Amino acid sequence: MITNETVEARKPEHGGKRRWLVVIGLFFGLLFTEMDETVINTALPTIVRELGGLSLYGWVSAIYLLALTLSLPIMGKLADVYGRKRIYLCSMGLFVAGSLFSGFAHSMTELIVFRGIQGIGGGGLIPLASVIVADLFPIELRAKIQGFFGSLFVVVTAAGPAIGGLLTEHIDWRWIFYMNIPFGLTAAVLIAAGLKESKGDRNARGTIDWAGALLIVAGLVPLLLATVLTGPGFGYTWRSPLIVGMLIWGVLALCLFIRVEYKAANPVLPLYLFRNRTVAIVSALAFGVSFGTFGVLTYMPFYAQNSLGFSPTAAGYLAVPMAVGVIVSGMAFAYLVTKVRYRTLFAASLVVAVAGSCLLASMDLNIHFIVPFVYVLIAGLGIGMVMMGKETVVQEMADKKDVGAVTTAVSLVSQLGAAVGVSLLGGVLSSSVANRVAEIGRNLPPDESRRLEQMIEGGVPEGLSGPLLQQAQEMYQYGIHHIYMVTSVVLGAAFLFSLFLGKGKLGSDRSGNDE
Numbered sequence: 001m002i003t004n005e006t007v008e009a010r011k012p013e014h015g016g017k018r019r020w021l022v023v024i025g026l027f028f029g030l031l032f033t034e035m036d037e038t039v040i041n042t043a044l045p046t047i048v049r050e051l052g053g054l055s056l057y058g059w060v061s062a063i064y065l066l067a068l069t070l071s072l073p074i075m076g077k078l079a080d081v082y083g084r085k086r087i088y089l090c091s092m093g094l095f096v097a098g099s100l101f102s103g104f105a106h107s108m109t110e111l112i113v114f115r116g117i118q119g120i121g122g123g124g125l126i127p128l129a130s131v132i133v134a135d136l137f138p139i140e141l142r143a144k145i146q147g148f149f150g151s152l153f154v155v156v157t158a159a160g161p162a163i164g165g166l167l168t169e170h171i172d173w174r175w176i177f178y179m180n181i182p183f184g185l186t187a188a189v190l191i192a193a194g195l196k197e198s199k200g201d202r203n204a205r206g207t208i209d210w211a212g213a214l215l216i217v218a219g220l221v222p223l224l225l226a227t228v229l230t231g232p233g234f235g236y237t238w239r240s241p242l243i244v245g246m247l248i249w250g251v252l253a254l255c256l257f258i259r260v261e262y263k264a265a266n267p268v269l270p271l272y273l274f275r276n277r278t279v280a281i282v283s284a285l286a287f288g289v290s291f292g293t294f295g296v297l298t299y300m301p302f303y304a305q306n307s308l309g310f311s312p313t314a315a316g317y318l319a320v321p322m323a324v325g326v327i328v329s330g331m332a333f334a335y336l337v338t339k340v341r342y343r344t345l346f347a348a349s350l351v352v353a354v355a356g357s358c359l360l361a362s363m364d365l366n367i368h369f370i371v372p373f374v375y376v377l378i379a380g381l382g383i384g385m386v387m388m389g390k391e392t393v394v395q396e397m398a399d400k401k402d403v404g405a406v407t408t409a410v411s412l413v414s415q416l417g418a419a420v421g422v423s424l425l426g427g428v429l430s431s432s433v434a435n436r437v438a439e440i441g442r443n444l445p446p447d448e449s450r451r452l453e454q455m456i457e458g459g460v461p462e463g464l465s466g467p468l469l470q471q472a473q474e475m476y477q478y479g480i481h482h483i484y485m486v487t488s489v490v491l492g493a494a495f496l497f498s499l500f501l502g503k504g505k506l507g508s509d510r511s512g513n514d515e
Helices: 004-009 018-035 044-051 054-082 084-104 108-136 139-170 180-194 202-207 210-229 241-263 271-275 277-306 312-316 319-336 342-361 371-397 400-441 446-458 467-498
Strands: none
Touching: 018 084, 018 108, 018 139, 018 180, 044 054, 044 108, 044 277, 044 312, 054 084, 054 108, 054 210, 054 277, 054 400, 084 108, 084 180, 139 277, 139 312, 139 319, 210 241, 210 400, 241 271, 271 277, 271 400, 277 312, 277 319, 277 342, 277 371, 277 400, 277 467, 319 342, 319 371, 342 371, 342 467, 371 400, 400 467
16 A cells, blocks of 8 residues: 555656646546546436436445445555556546446446446546656645645535536436546546656565455445345345345454454555554544535435425535535634644534534425525534544554554545445435335325335426425435434434544644543
């Protein structure tokens, strides 16, 4: 795995105009890789309406996040072994191919598979952008370029859902994927023309932690898939032999993963880092906050379109107050972190996050259209301090030799929180909607009850009106209520964890993790 120390030890190439072609190519690659984490959210209600499969709703986003997360350390190591340029171009090829086939998908299953291919490609594009910049530029320019790249995340968080809504409403949801192709190919051409291939270290092939990567997939996928199969339309319960077997398999695989990681020379997730109390607790906070963040970003557009009647474009704008809240909260953290105990900052912000999530859970069909924007802003203000400050805290508290590894580890846990959250909440949504349909259906004529049952997999159809529309909106509101109750519990648990952080202030007391 590539660490900060590894990067700093390299001697950057200071000359040549072609390196700026490389920067432009890396920009395109990062822009669309990170945008694909959120751009799909406002299109998903329309996709479900066209392809069906509400029970698989969360997996369209989750599989991308999961594939990207688990391929991050592997792709970084492969670049060390085979060279930056070769692995970057291969990653871009996977991303473009996944985008193309995602646009051609004719079922939710196909879309999920192709999104997984996209995610594997994205797992190479994100880390290699930082490494390639470190290879090409001296520290002065490198800091500016990487700072610019880092700001992309906030920008695409706000812009992604809005762009997805515009394309879905005015062109076609498939163009969310097709638009990646010309920019991806342009990035590949620029990288191919401007980047001189680095020499790989073929002696390092044996240090790639294939076993760890395979075991974490073998553990997480069955556990997450069980939440889908126990939902409506599959006929399984938590007592079904298949589900019980999947749960046992997943737990055993994760236990074996832990054993393998302790012995691996270059583990996917260096478990020894979590012996540091601050690293362990901040990782738990990062997991919970990512769970909540992507719960809001992924399922709020669904609620806005199916229950409140928002257009895809208007639903996309709901991501803007989230981004504003995160930016304001992150700036406040940067100003206060040397003046106020980081435990106090994280705990206070998580109280706000829990309040925002509870407010989202309290929404009904009669709220003013501005209310969801306010509630999402509150959630963003609460989430921002942990999201923007987690790396700063663990880097300060970890041993100097572990700074690179601990940054990667916390980012990996954070991404896992997003993937697990999106998939689990998808199961909560479909199960809640199915239960509500069963309750409502008892008091409806048989034909209307059957129409509601059909909406479990396809969302509210266009042109629906009258009492049946109100019933459909109510059943989706019921499902969203349960989603945000779950996120409130997870964020509440994160708040409790934050109380066990040290009492130090960054820059003044490095003993906080021991208290």
